Amino acid sequence: MHVDAQSVAQFIKAKAIALGFDACGIARAEKLNEEESHLKVWLSKGYHAGMMWMNRNSELRVDPRLLFEGTRSIVVVLKNYAPAHYPFADRKYKIARYAMGNDYHRVVKKQLLALLDEIQQAFGKQIRGRCFVDSAPVLERVWAHRAGLGWIGKNSLLLNRHLGSYFFIGEIFLDIELAYDKPINSLCGTCTYCIDACPTGAIVAPMMVDANRCISYQTIENKSEIDEPVRNKLKGWIFGCDICQEVCPWNFRVKPHQEPAFEILPALRDLTDNQIENLTEETYNSVFARSPVKRAKYPKLVHNIRTNQKFFH
The missing domain is CATH 3.40.109 (NADH Oxidase)
Known part of the structure; x- marks a missing residue:
């Protein structure tokens, strides 16, 4: 055909x-x-x-x-x-x-x-x-x-x-030839909100992120201790970081998703700051069983929490 x-x-x-x-x-x-x-x-x-x-x-x-x-x-x-x-917008710890x-x-x-x-x-x-x-x-x-x-x-x-x-x-x-779409030119203009908002200065130039300074990298991919220059600038983030997205004007009016599988997991929604600070392995396994947070193993997540605690004022 x-x-x-x-x-x-x-x-x-x-x-x-x-x-x-x-x-x-x-x-x-x-x-x-x-x-x-x-x-x-x-x-x-x-x-x-x-x-x-x-x-x-x-x-x-x-x-x-x-x-x-x-x-x-x-x-x-x-x-x-x-x-x-x-749910974590007004909480001490953020995911x-x-x-x-x-x-x-x-x-x-x-x-x-x-x-x-x-x-x-x-x-x-x-x-x-x-x-x-x-x-x-x-x-x-x-x-x-x-x-x-x-x-x-x-x-x-x-x-x-x-x-x-x-x-x-x-x-x-x-492996088939199709009709192709054309790339879109950048609509960022002179905006530098994301660069200015990053607490660690990870966005060293437009479209150039230094993972060594990135909170998301440090709290997920870095399997050892969080690097010294970033430790006191985590701002409560214990898994990932959305700061550069939160300040982006293109995210101000986005509509919420319609995917049932992405609905906030009840155990995660109800997680309190106190539970996070006293996180047991049992709670970790039950709360994050189906979440991407499992990518950060229990010891790593606890390390992220403890590092944040040291620098809360």
């Missing part, structure tokens, strides 16, 4: 929305020459901190055709996670908004696989595809930008004019 690239692209986008995604765009799979230069500069300055895997497989990161042989098109989806109410509900890897991956199945059912099982959600050497924000879904903000996050930056990104690599 022959169907033109434009029709298939329109089908994919319509199905993506029907399956629960909030936006969908498509980019041509090709080597990312300009982005490769940016990545090399970032790595050469040591801004990847302890994320040594960023140094590995760099050739796969900049050429998706090496990651999944035969890739010709990259379907990119956005999945809103903005909560209707953020990033993306970790309020069920682990997004499973939720988004399941919907991506359903979308791939829809494509194969409609246009033939011979179509090959592979799904990714924050779990492979894929420059997700770059592909989302190329797929016309937004622009890279000065805090290095993808910004969408309707969704702000509170969303997950997923991809399907496909």
